[in-house]
Amino acid sequence: MSGAFTVPLFLRGRVITDDLVSFGTRSGAAQFEAPDMGRFVEQLPLKNPAQMTDLYDVTFDEILDVLEALGDALDFDTNAHLQEAYDASLVANVLPAEMLKNSYQVLRPLFSRAHVLEVADSQVGLEYLNGWVPHRLLDGRELRVRAFGSRVLHIPAGNGGLVSAVTILRSVITRSDTIIKAPSNDPLTAIAIARTLADVAPNHPITKHLAVGYWKGGDPAVEEVLYQPHHIEKIVAWGGLASLKHVTRYIQPGLELIALDPKRSATIIGAEAFVGEDTMREVARRAAVDIGVANQEGCANARVIYVVSGTDAAGLADANRLGEMIYEELVALPPFISTPPLYPDRDLFENIETSRMTDDFYRVVGGEQREGAIVVSQFDEPVDYSPMLSGRVANIVPVDSIERVTSAVNTYTQTIGIYPESLKHELRDLLPLFGAQRLTSLGYACSVAIAMPQDAIEPIRRMCKWIVDEECDPDVVIPLWRTAGAART
């Protein structure tokens, strides 16, 4: 059986479509074909680390030139590779067409000169990327530190093409040798970007240090060969508890894991939200965006929303009213931001219908067409099915005081959207202790910047190898051999 589309292997500038085998997509609805990676796996890694020297002949200016040209070529209306990737994601991804198209339109500015510089300088430091940075220690030695690229395997998440683009951006600025395992729910975006790179910079060292292909996650024929310290030094793995746990079996001395764990996010809204109708409407609009963007498929989306409304009758009335407003704003979002989910989670909606029947404890706004819903708890606890919240369903939890909102945060928490700013200041030294990694203004949870730490680590710094050159002048740094000689006499 031939598949709906083909995922070629991009091998350091060459595009390979031989030895095709079939795979199912994540939604299970369609199949695609890709070269049998078992046959090509030996060609994926760099033969010899010395082959990375060419990356150091490239100036950072040239890197900026190449990335800018890449960005300019990533124009959805004219780029056939992107259009092909879009067609593939229509069958492979759970998101609707408008949103997927939009996810390609945001790629170009990512590679702009100013943005690449901002990321490189703030997340590593240009001087470390481009040379040896001198520093004198207290004992008198002269240090020179440089950030080298590594041989890195990436396992990006498939919810939106941005992840693949960011992966390539990070790889190029760190002068890394990069292998990307394409995700089954976004199988072609990384390859489309790679092919565009080959178009704008054929035979360039940057192009020759990039390989992108698909194999089924967990395939031992590929992974046992490839995931070895003599082939790769680091694995950057995004999301998916099962896939992350799977990768850990290959981690050993010489092969490091940079884990961008599966995460959930939460929201905290202070009592200030209820000062007046206009403020409430504004808060509702912001919260609706945090819930609705890309249909709540992301880790940064709002899910459980703690509201310091109080739990007395007036407080509950406020929370319920806010729930209604958020629902109104949610369903009014334009389709490139949010739509009713294409594949709503039946089990979740079963729980929602039950909450609707249990009106002593819950108030359910919407959801009858599975278009999304707001479940307002009528006491200060979230619904027990909160880990299932997806497809534009959020749970408002009224609480009496901010002491209670630490419940919003746990080991798996990433972003906390907070309103107003003053509450964020109040909470920012406390919430990280419980697990929060990013505190942001309500309404911005899903507008994620690249030039900042991610998941409480600095992945780009971690992708580098930090190499030290020390120079010790025996007249300055006390030499051990002289001390030893003195002790003998």
Place this chain on the structure above:
Amino acid sequence: MSATQARALSVTQFMDDPIHFFGQSYTRMHSVPREELEELQRRAMGIRFQQHYDSIEMLRKLADRLEITELIEFNDVVPLMFSHTAFKSYPPALIDKKRFDLMTKWLDKLTSYDLSNVDTDGCKSIDEWIDRLDEQTPLEVITSSGTTGTLSILPKDKRGAEQGMVLWKICLFQTFGHEPTEQDLNPNVDVIWPNFASGKLGHLRIANMIKRGFTGGDESKFHPLYKGSVETDLMFLASKMRAAAARGELDRLEIDPALAARKDEFIAMQARQPQELDAFFTEITEQLRGKRVFMTSTFHLMYDIANAGLQRGVKGVFATDSAILTGGGMKGVALPADFMDVITEFLGVDRIQVGYGFSESSTFHWACEEGRYHVMPWVIPFVLDPDTSEPLPRTGRQTGRAAVYDILLRAHWGGVISGDEVTVDWDLRCPCGRSSVAFEKDIIRYSEKKGVEDDRITCAATHEVQNEAIDFMKGVEL
């Protein structure tokens, strides 16, 4: 008596006392012509709905919202069906905060009985609460563990439990095609129960029912694997642990002080288990050798026991006319292809019976010689679209989500949607001779089919789950 009165009477007896309606005969239960049975079922469903509309608040609210005032055709009941979530829709915090008054109020809305006068003053645990309900109401509540870490609480009643055991005996000891003998109706057996002796969990409640129903209360004829009971509160802790682990909040899990105080007792119980297993084995293979027994457990537990027995060179243990019942699906356990042969060789019985059911309904459906689970006459089966829950046609061969309307259920609403994928061949007349509709042999949970990790604590896992909770208590400073 007019014909109409006679019909009315027969519907009432059919729905309230099917055992005597069918003359205690398993054969008659599965010999009613399809159309005649369906007519009875439709009328009984309509009547039961009116009764439950008046007495069960949660059903009434749903029906009002959907503007459903009567049930005429089978499919009319589908929008009113509850999912398993209905029986765990209480906030778990109520249990942590010992608000058993509010738990009672919640349960009151799910049952046809009036619970408004139940006294829960001073209740400190789930088990205590359930004991109060046992004492003060017609209920015999059972609990079962669910996927989100909240215990389901099913308001079953004592009357249904008694009826259920009589029905089990009817199904276990009779042979289709033969009217029951006195011995069939009152068998004399020892009961082998490879599980904890008691508890409020669905299948453990059955232990007491079986004891009452099969041994006439003679303790010496009841042979459990573990003498102790499974504490519901420990199961609640295990559920909470799983939920907390899923949320990444295990570091903040608090153990109820009353439960924590009993830590040593639980640990001692856990430590005794290997000896108890040995003693159990000796008991069934020596003391009960050659006896007629009733034994029931899941496939995998039965297989483990049989396998261990064969390895010790023990086989053909029981009288050939013993009643052996198994089932429970193959949840998460890979068994070898010949597992039934292994079980049969060890037990040495003529037949091993297999049943299908789920705890939200009370009726068990026994498999025929062809391996089909024939639906008992007071249960109306449905095959639904797995995603939309719309009913699929009641003709031809249909595969989808199983749902039932159980007319016999009086204590709670009988319309429930399962998590299982089933196939029904509506037009089939089964070669076994039973006239009833049947679920085909292969039944699988949708969650397993999706390959999703199902953290539902099945009855098969009780032992492991209890140990998990105790191990957790060992690891925390109390």
